[in-house]
Amino acid sequence: MLQEQQQQLQQMLGGLADTLKAMNTRLDSDADVERKAFADQKLLVTGINDTVRVLREKADDTNVRLSTMTQEVQSLRQTVASMPATQGPPSAGAPDAAPGDPAAGSPAPSTGAGAAPGANISPTRMYDQSYADYSAGQYDLAVEGFQAFIRTFPTSPNADEAQLYVGYSLYNAGKNTEALAALQKVISDYPQSNSVSSAYYKLGLTYEALKQVDTARKAFETVVQKYPSSYDAVLAQQALERLKRRN
Numbered sequence: 001m002l003q004e005q006q007q008q009l010q011q012m013l014g015g016l017a018d019t020l021k022a023m024n025t026r027l028d029s030d031a032d033v034e035r036k037a038f039a040d041q042k043l044l045v046t047g048i049n050d051t052v053r054v055l056r057e058k059a060d061d062t063n064v065r066l067s068t069m070t071q072e073v074q075s076l077r078q079t080v081a082s083m084p085a086t087q088g089p090p091s092a093g094a095p096d097a098a099p100g101d102p103a104a105g106s107p108a109p110s111t112g113a114g115a116a117p118g119a120n121i122s123p124t125r126m127y128d129q130s131y132a133d134y135s136a137g138q139y140d141l142a143v144e145g146f147q148a149f150i151r152t153f154p155t156s157p158n159a160d161e162a163q164l165y166v167g168y169s170l171y172n173a174g175k176n177t178e179a180l181a182a183l184q185k186v187i188s189d190y191p192q193s194n195s196v197s198s199a200y201y202k203l204g205l206t207y208e209a210l211k212q213v214d215t216a217r218k219a220f221e222t223v224v225q226k227y228p229s230s231y232d233a234v235l236a237q238q239a240l241e242r243l244k245r246r247n
Helices: 002-082 123-135 139-152 159-172 176-189 196-209 213-226 231-246
Strands: none
Touching: 123 139, 123 159, 139 159, 159 176, 159 196, 176 196, 196 213, 196 231, 213 231
């Protein structure tokens, strides 16, 4: 009887082992399926995130273009509104009036609407004209043009760059003190723009030109620390090494 019971127990243990083995195989299979499903879901989520990022970038670009187009349309409306009314035909009572005769009438006086800087001109054209002055080394004209651009189109997506080029122009003209104020205005008025890193770097160069080496070093370090992936950070690091060699 003991031998029979032992055989039965062995058979039961063998059956349990087979059952456990089958369960382990099924669990491994289910785990593989879940891992694959998780990987597929991860890829799907990553793809969705990439798509959302691309859509967000396109939406931002569209908003910038819409803002520019809106300002262009407003400028065109101002131009049309300021145009003088078309003169009517000469009076029937004086068909033979000679030129210069008071009866012939005189041209309507100019209103001077187009005399002010930046009046009745599109933002793109006004910015390009100012940049052309800057590229030609006409720094005083460039400063006036960029400042007029900012006054006329303060919400333009190029307003931060215009302010930055005001600082550049003043720096190139040797007006370092004024350049400092203009570059600081980029940082204070447009803190989220892409021009801030360039403003910090040019601040460092301006302080260096003013022999304020410690302040220049702080400006360069700010670029390296806050904007490490920008090209300005590369230039700032080179400037720091240059200052280090001087010491």
